[in-house]
Amino acid sequence: MGIKTALPTAELGLYSLVLSGALAYAGRGLLEASQDGAHRKAFRESVRPGWEYIGRKMDVADFEWVMWFTSFRNVIIFALSGHVLFAKLCTMVAPQLRSWMYAAYGALAVMGTMGPWYLLLLLGHCVGLYVASLLGQPWLCLGLGLASLASFKMDPLISWQSGFVTGTFDLQEVLFHGGSSFTVLRCTSFALESCAHPDRHYSLADLLKYNFYLPFFFFGPIMTFDRFHAQVSQVEPVRREGELWHIRAQAGLSVVAIMAVDIFFHFFYILTIPSDLKFANRLPDSALAGLAYSNLVYDWVKAAVLFGVVNTVACLDHLDPPQPPKCITALYVFAETHFDRGINDWLCKYVYDHIGGEHSAVIPELAATVATFAITTLWLGPCDIVYLWSFLNCFGLNFELWVQKLAEWGPLARIEASLSVQMSRRIRALFGAMNFWAIIMYNLVSLNSLEFTQLVARRLLLTGFPQTTLVILFVTYCGVQLVKERERNLALEEEQKQDKEKLE
Numbered sequence: 023m024g025i026k027t028a029l030p031t032a033e034l035g036l037y038s039l040v041l042s043g044a045l046a047y048a049g050r051g052l053l054e055a056s057q058d059g060a061h062r063k064a065f066r067e068s069v070r071p072g073w074e075y076i077g078r079k080m081d082v083a084d085f086e087w088v089m090w091f092t093s094f095r096n097v098i099i100f101a102l103s104g105h106v107l108f109a110k111l112c113t114m115v116a117p118q119l120r121s122w123m124y125a126a127y128g129a130l131a132v133m134g135t136m137g138p139w140y141l142l143l144l145l146g147h148c149v150g151l152y153v154a155s156l157l158g159q160p161w162l163c164l165g166l167g168l169a170s171l172a173s174f175k176m177d178p179l180i181s182w183q184s185g186f187v188t189g190t191f192d193l194q195e196v197l198f199h200g201g202s203s204f205t206v207l208r209c210t211s212f213a214l215e216s217c218a219h220p221d222r223h224y225s226l227a228d229l230l231k232y233n234f235y236l237p238f239f240f241f242g243p244i245m246t247f248d249r250f251h252a253q254v255s256q257v258e259p260v261r262r263e264g265e266l267w268h269i270r271a272q273a274g275l276s277v278v279a280i281m282a283v284d285i286f287f288h289f290f291y292i293l294t295i296p297s298d299l300k301f302a303n304r305l306p307d308s309a310l311a312g313l314a315y316s317n318l319v320y321d322w323v324k325a326a327v328l329f330g331v332v333n334t335v336a337c338l339d340h341l342d343p344p345q346p347p348k349c350i351t352a353l354y355v356f357a358e359t360h361f362d363r364g365i366n367d368w369l370c371k372y373v374y375d376h377i378g379g380e381h382s383a384v385i386p387e388l389a390a391t392v393a394t395f396a397i398t399t400l401w402l403g404p405c406d407i408v409y410l411w412s413f414l415n416c417f418g419l420n421f422e423l424w425v426q427k428l429a430e431w432g433p434l435a436r437i438e439a440s441l442s443v444q445m446s447r448r449i450r451a452l453f454g455a456m457n458f459w460a461i462i463m464y465n466l467v468s469l470n471s472l473e474f475t476q477l478v479a480r481r482l483l484l485t486g487f488p489q490t491t492l493v494i495l496f497v498t499y500c501g502v503q504l505v506k507e508r509e510r511n512l513a514l515e516e517e518q519k520q521d522k523e524k525l526e
Contacts, residue, residue: 080284081287102237102335148233151212152226164372242362273330296474315462319349321361344363377389463478
C-alpha cells in the first residue's frame with residue numbers, strides 16, 4: 023500500500039506549493055543570516071574573499087572541497103587525463119592488456135604521489151590477504167581484513183604506517199587514509215570471492231589489477247572484486263547504444279554541480295554558521311531547519327560530484343561502477359540511507375545480507391545491523407562521535423522493522439485495511455516525515471557537530487513546540503508525498519517498459 027496509490031492532482035499541487043514556499047522562506051532567512059554574519063570575527067577563518075567585484079565572500083570551511091578545486095585541481099585533471107589517454111591507446115592497440123595498463127599506471131601514480139615505501143606497505147597488505155585467501159576460510163579472510171583495517175585506524179600502528187609516506191602536503195592525510203582503507207576493503211573482497219569460488223583460481227596479479235585501478239584507488243567508490251574482474255576481463259568490450267551520450271551528460275552534470283556549489287557558497291555560509299552557536303541560535307526556526315537540511319544536502323552533492331567524476335572515467339573504461347548515493351531529499355527510510363553506495367554494497371554483500379537473510383526477523387536483523395555498524399565504526403575511525411552516530415543509525419534501522427512488525431499486528435492491520443488506500447498512504451507519509459527528520463538529526467551528529475545537533479533539536483522540538491514542530495512536520499510530509507509520487511511514476515514506467523519488452 024502506498025507507492026502505487028495515486029493522490030488527487032489538486033492535493034499534490036498543494037503539496038508542491040507548500041514545499042516550494044517553505045524552501046524559499048527558509049532560503050531567504052539563510053541568505054540574510056549569511057549577509058549579516060559575513061564580517062563576524064568568528065567567520066574570519068572560514069569566510070574568505072570571493073567575488074570581489076560584487077563584494078561577495080565565500081564559505082571555505084570544507085578543506086577537502088577547497089583543495090580539490092584549487093591547489094590539487096591540476097594534479098587531479100593531469101592524473102585522470104593520463105589514465106584516460108593511456109587506457110584509450112591500450113584499448114585500441116592491445117585490448118587484452120588493458121587491465122595490466124590500469125594497474126601499472128595506477129601503481130606509478132600512487133608511488134609518484136605518496137612515495138615508494140607507501141606503495142610497498144600496501145603491497146604487503148595485499149600479499150597478506152592473498153595468502154589468507156589460499157586457505158579458503160572466509161572467517162579468516164574477513165578477520166584478517168578487519169585487523170588490517172584497524173591497523174590504519176588506531177594507534178600505535180597508524181602512526182607507524184603513516185611514516186611510510188614520502189614528503190608532506192595538504193591532502194596527505196586524506197590520501198593516506200583513503201588509499202589505505204579502500205585497499206583493505208578491496209583485498210578483503212578479493213579474498214572472500216576467492217573463498218566463494220575456489221574453482222576460478224584467482225591470482226595475485228588479479229588482485230593487483232583490481233586494487234591499483236587509479237580512478238577508484240583513493241576515494242572509491244568500491245566495486246566488489248567479482249564485478250570488477252568480470253568487466254575488466256572483457257577482451258573486446260562493446261558499448262551499449264547511447265552510452266557515450268550518457269557519459270557526456272554525466273560529465274556535464276558534474277561540471278554544473280561544481281559550478282553550482284561555488285555559486286552557492288558565495289551566498290550561503292551553511293558550513294560556517296553552525297560553528298558559531300551563538301549566531302546560529304539567533305536564526306529563525308525556519309532558517310535553522312533549512313540550515314540542518316542543507317548541511318546533509320551538501321554532503322550528498324559532494325559525494326555525487328566526487329563519484330560522478332570518477333564514474334565518468336570508469337565508464338570510459340567500459341566499467342559499470344556503483345552509482346552516486348540517493349539524494350537525501352528522497353530519503354525517508356533508514357534502509358535506503360547511505361552516502362557511499364559502493365561501501366553500502368560491500369557491507370550488504372559480505373555482512374548485512376549474510377547475517378540478516380531476508381531482513382524480516384527481529385533478532386537476525388538486530389545481529390546484522392550491529393555487525394554492520396561495528397565494521398562501519400572501524401571504517402570511519404573509532405571515536406565518541408562515531409560511536410554515537412553508529413548507535414543512532416543502528417537503532418533507526420531496527421526501529422523501522424519494529425514499527426513494520428507492529429503495523430502487521432492483527433488489530434492494527436485490520437484498522438489499516440478498513441481505511442482507503444489513499445488514507446493509508448497519507449498515514450504512512452506522516453510516519454515517513456518523522457523518520458526523515460530522524461535521519462537528518464542522526465547524521466547531522468557526524469557531518470557537523472553534536473552541539474549544533476542539540477541546538478537544532480532543542481529549537482525544533484522543545485522551544486518551538488507546538489507551532490514550529492507541526493509546521494516543519496507538515497512541510498516535510500508534503501515533501502515525502504511528492505517523493506512517493508515520483509517513486510510511483512517511476513514504478514509505473516518500469517512496468518510499462520517490461521510489458522513492452524514482453525510483447526516484442
